[in-house]
């Protein structure tokens with residue numbers, strides 16, 4: 117196994133939510149968006165981060181890039197603790213890490229031409245000083261993401277590109293400073309299926325060429341299964357299972373993972389498959405349930421006759437097999 | 449079984465400043481009472497336009513070029529606006545994506561579900577109508593006590609349940625659902641799909657189910673129709689079309705979805721983009737993106753023909769022995 121590029125230890129991210137009038141005697145609600153997560157991202161891997169809406173995927177991604185301040189915990193990047201980095205050293209680190217968003221429509225500045233979008237970071241970080249080098253760099257970035265002829269595309273504005281082309285520009289922009297680590301937050305979920313494959317192939321090809329490491333955020337487990345080396349499942353701000361992709365999908369042990377996998381729609385209809393449909397919706401991270409946070413929706417908890425452990429004790433991640441961990445008192 | 453809906457040679461254009469968009473061009477299909485037909489295809493292929501033409505809810509720049517829509521044997525195209533209004537919600541109702549925008553934010557959900565009931569059944573006693581609202585809510589899995597809540601007090605999944613309750617309010621024969629679960633979370637999506645399936649069976653509803661996600665259609669429908677650039681390119685039973693897709697576009701579309709019960713390999717895309725529908729390509733509309741394209745494909749338009757039991761497809765190369 118590769119060494120860790122990032123080591124995250126007991127990371128917590130809380131938001132204060134003020135509702136109604138800001139009266140001094142009123143305590144704000146605390147949203148425990150990330151509630152103590154520990155995991156590694158290995159050098160050169162694609163780690164998929166999956167889970168239902170609001171479980172904290174984007175918050176983790178942005179916190180790793182220090183776009184959101186953590187409340188507690190360690191984010192170790194090689195030998196530096198990012199969580200406490202400031203000023204010039206933080207800015208230097210940020211060049212090594214980039215974010216690709218879900219929505220190419222929002223992430224690109226519509227008033228800038230494609231050329232300016234790509235040239236700006238190079239100029240700001242003084243990577244290129246000669247005008248002709250700048251052009252060469254920008255054109256090369258465009259060509260490498262499959263946007264040609266580069267000279268023609270460079271002059272266009274984002275609204276004159278298709279959704280797939282726009283996402284390619286966003287990828288080119290993320291790659292231009294030659295980062296080591298990329299957080300891709302639902303990078304293909306707005307795109308038509310037929311265009312998706314091209315973008316994913318591009319991202320995976322760049323990973324090999326440029327030796328990149330990805331945190332790939334998605335709510336689509338079948339997609340995570342085909343593109344990631346490992347999958348990490350988040351529930352209400354906690355990691356509940358992590359392991360090699362194929363194991364997680366076909367031999368997942370946490371009752372939540374098993375339920376999520378059972379409802380993946382399959383293009384090959386097979387009605388004999390048993391679905392585990394969880395009742396209700398994820399509770400609010402303002403009122404996290406006691407004990408195991410999943411127990412109010414857990415089918416196994418019900419089947420086992422509401423065991424006491426689940427109500428009182430938060431389960432820790434335990435090893436199920438080599439490199440495969442899950443947090444449940446009653447693993448298979 | 450009797451044919452409930454019979455769409456014949458439907459063609460719809462949109463007027464735009466750059467020219468007429470040929471959004472739907474010669475689409476025909478039938479739907480039996482109590483059956484579910486899925487319509488799939490890439491964004492912009494004409495799924496929504498086809499569906500909205502049935503209850504005549506197309507935007508004002510749309511024009512019916514030709515075709516007939518027979519519902520229970522009568523041609524809806526001949527109906528006046530007043531006549532079609534009597535059918536909307538009563539006989540044919542709709543569930544759309546983004547129920548958030550469809551619900552009125554300043555009215556309780558109970559007050560909104562009751563609207564189509566009292567409109568279509570003016571003689572109904574208030575108490576009976578109220579009773580029906582409470583039953584409908586329970587039926588879609590919302591506690592009756594929530595009838596006094598406002599839409600913003602509900603999550604996206606709950607609002608979609610409200611939309612379903614509204615669609616059922618007048619006991620229609622046909623429900624058109626356009627991407628009913630697209631914006632929802634996986635688990636909520638499974639809940640809503642199951643709810644729709646159960647209700648459809650219990651009430652013997654016919655349903656048109658539109659989705660860009662083939663997997664969702666495979667799990668929810670009896671039959672599937674695949675559209676490409678305004679044309680119907682293949683139609684048949686779910687089992688047939690998924691096990692023996694005949695059209696190269698259908699085959700490519702199926703390969704675009706990962707399948708956790710199949711091989712763990714990166715999905716394949718379809719090169720290029722759907723064509724411009726102001727000037728659609730000559731011949732087969734798919735020929736520019738098709739890996740089996742030969743000369744004739746660019747010149748003449750293939751017609752739909754039978755390729756298996758109850759399965760039809762439009763491709764010049766069907767019937768050739770594969771290399």
Ligand SMILES: Nc1ncnc2c1ncn2[C@@H]1O[C@H](COP(=O)(O)OP(=O)(O)OP(=O)(O)O)[C@@H](O)[C@H]1O
Nearest residue numbers: 131133147149168169170171172173174175176401
């Ligand atoms: N700035 C903020 N202030 C208050 N609460 C926030 C803030 N940002 C996120 N949250 C809350 O933190 C939780 C985690 O949000 P996050 O956006 O990380 O979820 P997610 O897993 O990315 O969801 P999605 O799949 O919908 O993108 C949610 O409950 C969200 O409402």
Ligand SMILES: Nc1ncnc2c1ncn2[C@@H]1O[C@H](COP(=O)(O)OP(=O)(O)OP(=O)(O)O)[C@@H](O)[C@H]1O
Nearest residue numbers: 462469471490491492493494495496497507660725
């Ligand atoms: N009001 C309109 N004016 C002009 N063109 C329109 C209008 N509505 C739709 N179109 C065009 O008609 C074609 C069919 O659109 P339609 O909305 O039916 O597609 P769809 O298959 O439902 O796509 P999606 O999956 O994105 O919902 C598209 O090319 C679209 O751009």
Ligand SMILES: [Mg+2]
Nearest residue numbers: 173174175301
């Ligand atoms: Mg997010």
Ligand SMILES: [Mg+2]
Nearest residue numbers: 495496497626
């Ligand atoms: Mg549509």
